[in-house]
Amino acid sequence: MGKILPGIVPISILGALLLPSACFAQRYTFKQYGQAEGLSNLNVNVLLETRGWCLWTGTENGLFRYDGLRFDRVNLGSEVLGGSVLALHEDAAGRLWVGQQNGVGYLQGGAFHGVRFQNSKPRLFAGSTISSASDGRVFIASDGELLEGNLSGSSGEFRFHRIAVSDPSAHDLALKAHSVLAGRDGALLVGCGEGICRLQSSKLKRWGEKEGLKKDNWQSLYLSSRGDLWAWGNKHIGTLPRGALTFQDRDIAEMHNPDATNTITEDKQGRILTSSGTQLLRWEKGGWNIFDKRQGMPPFGVGPVFVNSGGEVWFGAGGHGVSRWLGYNLWETWTTAEGLQSDTVWGILRDRKGRLWVSNEDGLAFLDPGGKKFTPWPLV
Numbered sequence: 001m002g003k004i005l006p007g008i009v010p011i012s013i014l015g016a017l018l019l020p021s022a023c024f025a026q027r028y029t030f031k032q033y034g035q036a037e038g039l040s041n042l043n044v045n046v047l048l049e050t051r052g053w054c055l056w057t058g059t060e061n062g063l064f065r066y067d068g069l070r071f072d073r074v075n076l077g078s079e080v081l082g083g084s085v086l087a088l089h090e091d092a093a094g095r096l097w098v099g100q101q102n103g104v105g106y107l108q109g110g111a112f113h114g115v116r117f118q119n120s121k122p123r124l125f126a127g128s129t130i131s132s133a134s135d136g137r138v139f140i141a142s143d144g145e146l147l148e149g150n151l152s153g154s155s156g157e158f159r160f161h162r163i164a165v166s167d168p169s170a171h172d173l174a175l176k177a178h179s180v181l182a183g184r185d186g187a188l189l190v191g192c193g194e195g196i197c198r199l200q201s202s203k204l205k206r207w208g209e210k211e212g213l214k215k216d217n218w219q220s221l222y223l224s225s226r227g228d229l230w231a232w233g234n235k236h237i238g239t240l241p242r243g244a245l246t247f248q249d250r251d252i253a254e255m256h257n258p259d260a261t262n263t264i265t266e267d268k269q270g271r272i273l274t275s276s277g278t279q280l281l282r283w284e285k286g287g288w289n290i291f292d293k294r295q296g297m298p299p300f301g302v303g304p305v306f307v308n309s310g311g312e313v314w315f316g317a318g319g320h321g322v323s324r325w326l327g328y329n330l331w332e333t334w335t336t337a338e339g340l341q342s343d344t345v346w347g348i349l350r351d352r353k354g355r356l357w358v359s360n361e362d363g364l365a366f367l368d369p370g371g372k373k374f375t376p377w378p379l380v
Contacts (some may be wrong), residue, residue: 044316058085099124127219144176191218222264339374
């Protein structure tokens, strides 16, 4: 190719960009895990990595553990062998808590130990329904009740009691607990009624519409590395930045969370990830970056999303098992959303001024160094 002079874009650049085969902008690669990899149930509700980099998958028919090559089914005992696993949590002592609609218990020493409250099994639903504090206390949101459990020294079993969640501004009206998250400061964050509550030392603070939080059943809660509180409901997404007094709206145009299995996670760069329908969402630069089938996402839906300790992104793939995003954050890609005239790209070249030139099916465009949007180049 001839020399490209600074500030001059010869017509020959277009010919150099017109390669014989097309590639597609912003296409990523995903590895699928299903029955061939040992995952005999493909409807995934929850993902969790515990100490030792062990990945656990809760499905509509049992619990599975990934050993780096295959998924193996975990025997939870004849009493709870089957059933939908809806919640997973690792406590400070390394116990893996497993929540199902027909009971709650924990794995320790290769054995599953079921727990009871008032001689019955607590029932769980999807979302942030199990949490724990550094002192060993375990919290469960079950059937609208908030339970606290402690390990009994005499029996060696967990004993649970109810924690009242009531609104003092409404004559101590009892509020249903949909979710629970133990904060780093010792406080409990609870999806309560149609808002979110903070419990600490028997004192309750409630966030609602006056604090910018829309009415919803807030079923998934997450504290980011920055200390921001993120919340997922049936219809809305909200966040309370660290030190702020009011929530900020993070809704998207079409919310899809029918079974409350959408989860909130965070990548190594501190960006929040979640999902809705067939889309994976990543909050960055003040807005949602949306990934869907145009970027190669599986077309059958995105369920719970999880980032492991190695920075890999895993997610439930809508009744088709588990997917892993290969090369996550190693590639930077562009589509029409960034100003290209078409997503079908024929060639790419960077000139001596650092501008990135892209020829595509509908024209030619360039991106200035450090720029965010491509500028179309007139060809006539």
